Amino acid sequence: MTNRNWGIIVIGDEILSGRRQDRHLQKTIELLTPRHEGLQFAHYIGDDEAQIISTLKASMQEDAVVFSFGGIGGTPDDLTRQCAAIAAGMPLVRNSKAVELIEGRFGEDAYPMRIRMADLPEGCELIPNPYNQIPGFRIGQHHFLPGFPVMAHPMMEWILETHYPIETPADYVESAIYLHGTPESSIVETMEEMIARYQDIRFFSLPIHREGNGINLIEFGAKGKTSDVEMAMDDLKSKLAEMDVRWTEER
Structure with missing residues (x-):
């Protein structure tokens, strides 16, 4: 890519x-x-x-x-x-x-x-x-x-x-997890640390508000080369566990 x-x-x-x-x-x-x-x-x-x-x-x-x-x-x-x-x-x-x-x-x-x-x-x-x-x-x-x-x-x-033809094969993946009950401000430092550590991939954080049930989620993920994204997401999950932040693979 x-x-x-x-x-x-x-x-x-x-x-x-x-x-x-x-x-x-x-x-x-x-x-x-x-x-x-x-x-x-x-x-x-x-x-x-x-x-x-x-x-x-x-x-x-x-x-x-x-x-x-x-x-x-x-x-x-x-x-x-x-x-x-x-x-x-x-x-x-x-x-x-x-x-x-x-x-x-x-x-x-x-x-x-x-x-x-x-x-x-x-x-x-x-x-x-x-x-x-x-x-x-x-x-x-x-x-x-x-x-x-x-x-x-x-x-x-x-x-x-x-x-600008598509170049193949494209070693690219996008991966995300969903954080529950956590304000986005609480993960800013973690995101900054991840961006500094993994400079060859892109991170994203998207707040999601579910009207009706009052549940707020944050979609937190990365996209880029498969091996880099997998390593970064494993690192992210470990950090979230240390912070006692609950996350799931699905909404």
Whole structure:
């Protein structure tokens, strides 16, 4: 398994105003989960040129695979293509392959407005769009997709399969136990100690409140290489026994 950093950027006033509900976050999580990968960040920004540029500049400095959704159309409020070019220090040029695709889709109706969607950062790679053939584009590990889920999500699947295939065999396991009647604050030091000792795996602590019966649980676990997780969980169980904390394998 390759531990990459992953992020999404969702662009559009319509998301921030609530006129449309974001569906990209959940879909990204859904696609990354079978790969034993998870998101490190998710940014939501409006149709503001300065904010888009600053967000993209910052994310381009990180070693992360990023999916950016929205703003690559041809209307005046679609700013992502221009902002991506500025953030990456590339000129915005008319991409001949994108022109071919857009003309093939719309014919003479591609002009004068739709053809603007072929103005892309120089040297970028195109991302195929099976829905209407209007491509997205890729700069390094940043992938720029339409805001419409029906277009963006198949494109994201193609990106993952083409550029980030699942590596097999994946020696990966996720293991958890359930702590009963223990406040989360009481295990903070234990968790910090485990994180410091086992730096190649990730720990998680999730409080669970069962309405109706008043039972509170903490799901406490680790994920990573099988042998490391097994060793860490054995160590954790021993520490909990010393603390007289009751735990079970099931809820």
